[in-house]
Amino acid sequence: MDIARYEIPDAGTPVACRSCQARHGVVCGALSSSQLKELGRHSLRRKVEAGSEIVAQGSESSFYSNIMRGVVKLCKVMPDGRQQIVGLQFAPDFVGRPFVRESTLSAEAATDAELCVFPRSLLDRMIAETPELQRSLHDQALRELDAAREWMLTLGRRTAEEKVASLLYLIAAHAEPQTATSTAFDLPLSRAEIADFLGLTIETVSRQMTRLRKSGVIHIENFRHILVPDMDALERVSA
Incomplete structure (x- = not known):
């Protein structure tokens, strides 16, 4: 039926x-x-x-x-x-x-x-x-x-790290998931465009991306390919 x-x-x-x-x-x-x-x-x-x-x-x-x-x-x-x-x-x-x-x-x-x-x-x-x-x-x-x-x-209340994490989470949430908890995508925006979108400097965006990479929240390949091993962890950082 x-x-x-x-x-x-x-x-x-x-x-x-x-x-x-x-x-x-x-x-x-x-x-x-x-x-x-x-x-x-x-x-x-x-x-x-x-x-x-x-x-x-x-x-x-x-x-x-x-x-x-x-x-x-x-x-x-x-x-x-x-x-x-x-x-x-x-x-x-x-x-x-x-x-x-x-x-x-x-x-x-x-x-x-x-x-x-x-x-x-x-x-x-x-x-x-x-x-x-x-x-x-x-x-x-x-x-x-x-x-x-x-x-x-x-834009008004979150820290620079939270801003960058929020944008990455937004993009990751619309990407094709690799597993139940992970996903990967190519950044659709340049560092300059990300800085413009978030009201940050290019240098600040780069520092926060490096910080998220070193903490294991994201992996970066070939500058623009992003792997998110744990979506929940990225969401937590984005506050």
């Missing part, structure tokens, strides 16, 4: 969607099979290289996207041209801001990435027709608000 109950909804789901990381994400998880089919007919996969702009600040984007692979950084450009990284997004996060025509942030691929791109007009219509999708997007907005408040605490 359980097998039948779970197989029936997938019977009408597009084949490409069944193994997609975003299938149960904010947008696609709230859509019916017929809506997924319609979205699938108008969507396309797009590969973007690290450093490529996905959405420009101040632009009126005609599309939304789900992250299939890679990391996207969200930035705020100030009037004098200075840029501040204000957030990171990972697979299967949704990129875009419904109900707002002009983007208040820029989105840029921090690593080589792959996106599933679909028309803004189509999804806006589905949002208007689907209360479940409206609730899902509302829930995402609340999670982002909570994350922003938590990051304010990180």
